[in-house]
Amino acid sequence: MKLLVTGGAGFIGSNFIRYWLRTHRTDCICNVDKLTYAGNLKNLDDLTHGHELVCRDICDESCDPTLEDLMEGVDAVIHFAAESHVDRSIDSSAEFIRTNVMGTQRLLEVARRKRVARFVHISTDEVYGALGPTGEFTEQTPLDPNSPYAASKAGADMLARSYFRTHGLPVIVTRACNNYGPYQHPEKLIPLMTTNALEGLPLPVYGKGEQVREWLHVEDNCRAIEAVLARGVPGEVYNIGSGERHNNITIVKTILRLLDRPSSLIRFVEDRLAHDFRYALDCSKARRELQWEPQIRLEEGLQMTVTWYQANRAWVESAKNRPFKDYYSQMYESRAGYAGKQ
Ligand code: NAD
Ligand code: DAU
Numbered sequence: 105m106k107l108l109v110t111g112g113a114g115f116i117g118s119n120f121i122r123y124w125l126r127t128h129r130t131d132c133i134c135n136v137d138k139l140t141y142a143g144n145l146k147n148l149d150d151l152t153h154g155h156e157l158v159c160r161d162i163c164d165e166s167c168d169p170t171l172e173d174l175m176e177g178v179d180a181v182i183h184f185a186a187e188s189h190v191d192r193s194i195d196s197s198a199e200f201i202r203t204n205v206m207g208t209q210r211l212l213e214v215a216r217r218k219r220v221a222r223f224v225h226i227s228t229d230e231v232y233g234a235l236g237p238t239g240e241f242t243e244q245t246p247l248d249p250n251s252p253y254a255a256s257k258a259g260a261d262m263l264a265r266s267y268f269r270t271h272g273l274p275v276i277v278t279r280a281c282n283n284y285g286p287y288q289h290p291e292k293l294i295p296l297m298t299t300n301a302l303e304g305l306p307l308p309v310y311g312k313g314e315q316v317r318e319w320l321h322v323e324d325n326c327r328a329i330e331a332v333l334a335r336g337v338p339g340e341v342y343n344i345g346s347g348e349r350h351n352n353i354t355i356v357k358t359i360l361r362l363l364d365r366p367s368s369l370i371r372f373v374e375d376r377l378a379h380d381f382r383y384a385l386d387c388s389k390a391r392r393e394l395q396w397e398p399q400i401r402l403e404e405g406l407q408m409t410v411t412w413y414q415a416n417r418a419w420v421e422s423a424k425n426r427p428f429k430d431y432y433s434q435m436y437e438s439r440a441g442y443a444g445k446q
Pocket of ligand 2: 191228280282308313316352
């Protein structure tokens with residue numbers, strides 16, 4: 105198979121490329137990524153075969169090779185590229201609308217023209233909004249996003265649906281819960297708390313840390329996307345979750361315990377605006393129709409994850425210190441940096 109992956113130098117995309125090339129050794133992947141602050145070539149450093157990076161913006165139509173060129177002869181598109189951090193969308197939302205909504209529209213439109221056989225759109229559970237203390241989101245739950253990030257992902261998710269309904273493009277949507285694992289940018293809860301604890305820095309917990317998230321190891325999500333490619337039905341949506349739901353303070357204290365660091369590092373700070381209280385996914389459809397099950401329990405996955413961040417301090421430094429540069433200088437630098445790898 106030949107796959108076109110967008111956003112493959114970010115957290116989930118790079119884990120997906122590594123997983124796919126490990127399990128499908130003769131396949132090849134074209135990875136289209138703008139390499140924003142969140143994209144990091146070091147995420148793919150160890151890849152030796154089957155991967156080609158094209159450093160470009162999914163919104164940019166004038167760039168050569170064009171998106172049309174890149175979709176020529178591909179068996180499937182897996183669209184991860186996005187602005188992904190809720191706090192950044194609260195500070196400034198324009199880039200979220202541009203990449204997440206307009207970028208998704210560009211890809212869908214090109215995929216329609218090129219008659220791509222399968223388009224997997226990576227959405228998120230945040231499109232459903234927030235739950236109270238009980239209940240679960242099913243794929244039928246109406247979308248009710250609260251942050252600009254979630255709203256932009258809901259827009260993209262609905263565009264994906266519309267391209268199936270209107271044009272018959274074989275789109276499948278996944279809505280996963282919070283992923284964790286190696287190569288996640290240290291702006292996100294688990295890597296932030298882990299790396300701060302390792303450095304003896306304060307651990308900023310929003311509000312009282314009572315919000316609940318469902319945690320899925322990224323490799324289980326990669327297996328779910330593989331199952332979607334193999335058995336997913338065009339036009340369908342699949343929730344992808346683990347059932348492992350914990351409030352934030354419990355996660356933070358577990359990380360401190362695993363690292364043998366004191367709870368005096370915890371600082372309760374001002375809450376996130378419109379902070380979603382709880383997410384919980386009903387994943388019975390994915391289990392039944394995709395024959396997929398998560399394999400990594402949170403306790404085991406967290407241990408592996410904190411060990412990875414402990415052992416990869418140079419990667420952490422590279423991720424934390426990546427300044428946001430403008431697109432063109434970024435593109436030049438990354439192309440030059442990547443040349444030796446191909
Ligand atoms: P990430 O921020 O780590 O990576 C995003 C990647 O997209 C980066 O490599 C970045 O350079 C690239 N990108 C951003 N704008 C681009 C543009 N205009 N053109 C080309 N590339 C661009 O994100 P992630 O956590 O890996 O999330 C991947 C996808 O999964 C996103 O769509 C996100 O909404 C979704 N998702 C994430 C989670 C999670 O817990 N991380 C859970 C559910 C769904
Ligand atoms: O649910 C899926 C979503 O999970 C994805 O769509 C997003 O791309 C991804 O970023 C993630 O969103 P969250 O907002 O849930 O993840 P984050 O790691 O930013 O925060 C997790 C929880 O921890 C949330 O309740 C806010 C809290 N938090 C986060 C940070 C960064 C803190 O208490 N302190 C922090 O410093």
